[in-house]
Amino acid sequence: MLDSHSTDDPIETAAREAKCPVHAPADHPKIPRAKVGVLVANLGTPDNYDYWSMRRYLSEFLSDKRVIDYSALIWQPLLQGIILSKRPFSSGAAYKSIWNEEQGESPLMTITKSQTAKLRARLTERYGEDVMVSFCMRYGNPSTLKVVREMIAAGCQKIVFFPLYPQYAGATTATANDQFFRALMKEKWQPPVRTVPAYFDRASYIDALAQSVERSYGALETKPDILVCSYHGVPQRYLKEGDPYHCQCQKTTRLLKERLGWDDTQIITTFQSRFGPEEWLQPYTVEEVARLAERGMKNIAICAPAFSADCIETLEEINEEIRESFEEAGGERFTYIPCLNDDEAHMAALEEAIVENLSGWL
Template sequence: MAHPEETASLSRTPEGHPELKGGKVGVVLANLGTPDATDYWSVRRYLSEFLSDRRVVDYSPWLWQPLLQLVILSRRPFASGKAYRGIWNRERDESPLLTITREQTDKLATELGRLYGDWLEVAFCMRYGNPSTESVLKRLQAQGCERIVFFPLYPQYGSPTTATANDQAFRALMKLKWQPAIRTVPAYFDHPAYLEALSASVREAYAAATSRPEVLVASYHGVPKRFLDEGDPYYCHCRKTTRLLQEQLGLDDDAIVTTFQSKFGPEEWVGPATVEHVAKLARQGVRHIAVVSPAFSADCVETLEEIEEEIRGAFLDAGGETFTYVPCLNARDDHIQALTAIVERELAGWL
């Protein structure tokens, strides 16, 4: 990394030359996104952007877009809006995902500031919705960031998550006359600090439970099965995360299971499906389960609404008695320490 005196030449420009800043490194946390509000049109705009992403739904646009715009988006925003209203942060008038991602960013900025001083600018962006990836990268460049660590907050690599976040970052760079150098953070599901934070969150939930859960359900967002066949490592990363978590917690094989949630569309998805499997456990006589979501770095509609309501309901309706949800790592101190360690690794040679 150049000493500040070495970047001073940026200010030695002819009279009338545009102002130039440089010498800084940016760190961007990237999450999925959120609608700006819960009304029909806000949710429709968000869903249209999300479901039009070819990384998410890769059917031919000639077939998919008429179905999406004329059929799906005429109805789905009502149901999704209702789900968001049930979890909305009314104090800030925003989704919990936005609130938590901002808190993560603020805490990470404090930690990195303690380590590196004012060399760094730390920000966050959303793949869909606001703040957009393009607006954040442009702002960091304007603040003098010549190098950027772009950090998709997905422990397990998936083409509909990590890859599309990176795609959007590179699309933004395509519009810049002067591109900053950029590094993308790889999957971190096996990083020791992430696993320690994840296992600590489960231990704390077990300690607070009225009775010890008989089975820990590790529920991940699902993907079509053909993604695995086409080379996407997401399913394998999820299975390995569960195995590593099991080792950390010292659980027997029958005390932990991997499942997948949020199925969308007619294709066969990787399984078993969480909502079906928890009901099966209840019918088999399991009375107390805990559910953890290792693929989500922050609680969102898929955890606060789908797990806490739909999946909980499926278990209790089938005869289960006690359901414990283990919150996402969110802005826990040990999670922030894990994110800090990962960023430090990616900053090697830059700071």
């Protein structure tokens, strides 16, 4: 399954169109018509919110050395014994609160499918049938390995791989690339590939962010006292080890501020989703929103520029846990500004990045 929006199976279509190369002997294997693949990747999602679905997903996610880099001799007994005996229940309950019951999938899956369909329409209009667009997940399904194999079977002799993370981090962009390259290691005939770099400072992305803020503010009766840009956190030591994530998050906020024509008092950068005992990037969103309320800022807005699609960290953590922290500290109005998702300005920014990386190939 490449994605639920396809009207025809690309592999079956490729098999029908496959031909023996000119000048080759009659018994030569048929070769599909050559295409260029565009593969977008997101973090992933459990197949369901029951205990075993959550345990499988969390085990894969939390076993990734890019995410948790502790010694496996220490970490795996702790993970498999203590953490995964309890965490699937709490995480499952969180996923259940946001689950798309109509489609039987998480919001991240629903949104990623829509993003892929819109990108496919845009790129097909531009390049015709010479391009094939699909998506994969780093954790869970559809797996990177499965989709890479499908794309190659469908005739993709070159692939542009696009991790949908605006800011680069080892725990997001790098691990998605790792998995993509691991999939290629299993292929007899490896296609040439390009990976799309982080787009945290791309003007079209910043403009799409600004438009979403302006729309949200325009719909409110009272302008919020401050906009909180909440990014997913990573351990503080990653910054010292050379990960550029923190700097790229700060630059995204600065460029958004400049695009909106604001000053420093109207926007701040915070970090959420802390995990484990060590120090992570600060200030922590859940604590900072409480401090804002205590300092008299009773009306705040919050957005999540590190996420290309709404997911558990935005729909549940921000809009439920972080909102609760703000209100318990005396906050009165809490506005969550949705991720860019499949907004047309966002799709245009992603298309722009893809077209740049297709240069010379199509």
